[in-house]
Amino acid sequence: MALKIDQGNDVTIIHIQNDSVDAVSAREIAGVSDQMQGNTILDFGSVLFINSAGISALLKLVIEARKRGRKLYAVNVTAHHRKVFEMVDMLRYMPIAKMEDLLPLIKA
């Protein structure tokens, strides 16, 4: 399993433990949408590579969060991945945050 999921009080933290968010890992990532409870934090700390097939999987999580009126945040994002997310206008829907700034969300 390349994903570790922590469920908190109205928040879900998804740690992506695969180093590639690509066509091979996309299905597993998109498949966790039904486990998103409350707002969701995606932890990219182990991720070394993201391509458009991987972004597609992330967008499915964005779509699911929007349907539920919930928010999706990204943490531990590299500078290059930030650049790619900006290119595809992803940050409007999955803002990058620092984990410490999201602690109130987790403890709420």
Next chain:
Amino acid sequence: MAKKQAPEFNDIEINIPSDLVFERVVRESAVVVAKHLGFSEERVADLQLAVSEAVTNAIEHGNNCDVSIKVGVKFFISSDQLAVQVTDKGKWDASSTALNDVPLELDMEDRLEQDLTRGMGMFLIQKLVDNVELRSNEEGTEFTMWFNIERGPNNISNLNIAMKGPDFL
């Protein structure tokens, strides 16, 4: 600034079965080549992503993930450019317009409303490379991306979509 000395080798060829797992082989090879040529860390990552997108397209759309058909990748190296050529057995129906139709910006709101999550590969490639060329006929498709070895950071203004025959290095 003195021009970088051309390496002793000038091309590298890799052929992979049309299985997406082997796209990873090509993208990691691209990293090795780019680092060897002295690309900045940022440009290495750009190249890696562009190559990944082109090879993924070739596997999925060119060869329909048929593992009996190979995707070919060639790296051509000169003193000031790296070209990466990706070939598959598919045919672009309108290759003369396909590249010109790639939007300069994505309307993500519109895409999300339509649950449209795929189809961003060519958009990213045009953002990341210095030049591209697409040739397609009944025998297959040849997609070539050029990367200037010395290039200003985040400068995409010199993007030129070439539709003529390649003037190869």
